[in-house]
Amino acid sequence: MRYAYYPGCSLAGSSRECEESIQATMRVLGVQWKELEDWNCCGSATATGISYLLSLALPARNLALAEQAESDLVTGCTRCYLNLIRAMHYIQHNANLRDNVNAVLAEAGVQYSGTARLRHILDVIINDVGLDVVAEKVTRPLDGLKVAAYYGCCQGMWTYAQFDSVEDPTCFDRLLAALGAEVVYYPLKTACCGGSLSMSKRSVGANLIGDLLAAAIAAEADCIVTACPMCMFNLNSFQAEAGRIKGRRFHLPVLFLTQLLGLAFGLPPKTLGLQRNIVPVDGILKKIAAGAPVPTREPVASGPK
Amino acid sequence: MEAQVCLTPRSEPVQIMKDPLGNSFEYCYQCGLCTASCRTSYAMKYTPRQVMNLLQLGCTDEAVAGGSGLLCTACYSCTFRCPRGVAVTDVMAAIQRRNLASKHADGDVRRFYRSFIRTVERHGRFHEAEFLARYFIPNPVLLTKEVGLGLKLLTKGKISLTPPTMKNPKAIAAMFRKAEEIEGRP
Numbered sequence: 431m432r433y434a435y436y437p438g439c440s441l442a443g444s445s446r447e448c449e450e451s452i453q454a455t456m457r458v459l460g461v462q463w464k465e466l467e468d469w470n471c472c473g474s475a476t477a478t479g480i481s482y483l484l485s486l487a488l489p490a491r492n493l494a495l496a497e498q499a500e501s502d503l504v505t506g507c508t509r510c511y512l513n514l515i516r517a518m519h520y521i522q523h524n525a526n527l528r529d530n531v532n533a534v535l536a537e538a539g540v541q542y543s544g545t546a547r548l549r550h551i552l553d554v555i556i557n558d559v560g561l562d563v564v565a566e567k568v569t570r571p572l573d574g575l576k577v578a579a580y581y582g583c584c585q586g587m588w589t590y591a592q593f594d595s596v597e598d599p600t601c602f603d604r605l606l607a608a609l610g611a612e613v614v615y616y617p618l619k620t621a622c623c624g625g626s627l628s629m630s631k632r633s634v635g636a637n638l639i640g641d642l643l644a645a646a647i648a649a650e651a652d653c654i655v656t657a658c659p660m661c662m663f664n665l666n667s668f669q670a671e672a673g674r675i676k677g678r679r680f681h682l683p684v685l686f687l688t689q690l691l692g693l694a695f696g697l698p699p700k701t702l703g704l705q706r707n708i709v710p711v712d713g714i715l716k717k718i719a720a721g722a723p724v725p726t727r728e729p730v731a732s733g734p735k
Numbered sequence: 736m737e738a739q740v741c742l743t744p745r746s747e748p749v750q751i752m753k754d755p756l757g758n759s760f761e762y763c764y765q766c767g768l769c770t771a772s773c774r775t776s777y778a779m780k781y782t783p784r785q786v787m788n789l790l791q792l793g794c795t796d797e798a799v800a801g802g803s804g805l806l807c808t809a810c811y812s813c814t815f816r817c818p819r820g821v822a823v824t825d826v827m828a829a830i831q832r833r834n835l836a837s838k839h840a841d842g843d844v845r846r847f848y849r850s851f852i853r854t855v856e857r858h859g860r861f862h863e864a865e866f867l868a869r870y871f872i873p874n875p876v877l878l879t880k881e882v883g884l885g886l887k888l889l890t891k892g893k894i895s896l897t898p899p900t901m902k903n904p905k906a907i908a909a910m911f912r913k914a915e916e917i918e919g920r921p
Contacts, residue, residue, distance in 0.1 A: 439861035
């Protein structure tokens, strides 16, 4: 399988702890990819507020580049995934729109033909690598760690529809179970975190974040694990504001999926960018360290990027 | 703003929005599954279902003035679930574009969107530091509220001061111009 990796702006910037942990865990799993050359921003949640055509043409340029590279386009960001799959879907169903998008893309010297294949990093881990291989690489099982698997807001509905149930995805639960963690019942697992409302309408954004944190605490989770950098940023950064709205104090660690994966693989916390998490994760590290490690296997080979 | 009351049933489809999906509200039969799926509808003057209804009635200005588009997080739950195939999120986005283009738009919210997309137009990728400067500097009140978080992000190495490096960011700027040429301004 040839992969073109599309980090996107968040992973390349403010969510670099996610990126560091993605790279480290993919090396352990032997997934090799090339970064998509000269990728651009997918438009995030803001391009639709400026221009409908641009909100499709920006992701379409990345799809066109992946077609040129004859590779599956892999992303670790749920928002990027959503924008890319939305562009694919809308363009496929509207010939006029395809002409317009290609007219815009011509300015950048590329054309989108509609043959690109899009993959989410969870999809690659579960369906290409396989949970049996993941389980083999576990040297520090997460026994006794209670985890709320947060699928990364309702954007997930579009994302997970490609490789899991739309309304009740379970791929994340299965992955965490393979690491030995106890996945708690988390009814808000596909509820939206508010996206950029945390910045543009704080009172509403922080209220949604408060609901998510409260539900995880009610389920007695030690931490929330998310597969989306935006949710990761929101749930980490605005716990104080969410607490003010809900009339309580929140202090719940929120980890990115590959950070927890890396800990189960026995990778050092720094390699996984855990020192960058806004809510400190010391309690989680202690809890994992207290568990008995699996007898040492041969050292993990580090493959090429 | 006074509601623009126009209750005559229409015999022809109403073409109100510039994008085709923005007009899909025509199919809505008012079941309310969109509003039930929406996590921010509680804060909206008009819920998504009500927005669809206002548009069907031709009360476009009122639907826009309600400002619901600015509370849409684009999670697509409503669009996914709609039994009539209405692209609710895209209708809301069409409203949002009108909100942001309006003179009455909240300056901070408008600057949030514009600042974000402007860094993409300039660099081809989002540039946090430039975004923060464009967004916060014009409003010192906002800046003082967020300075704590900003410092935390900086010390954790999460904000890069150097701009992202795309090989050919000019190509992206050209795409912006072409899109505007085809679509016109919202």
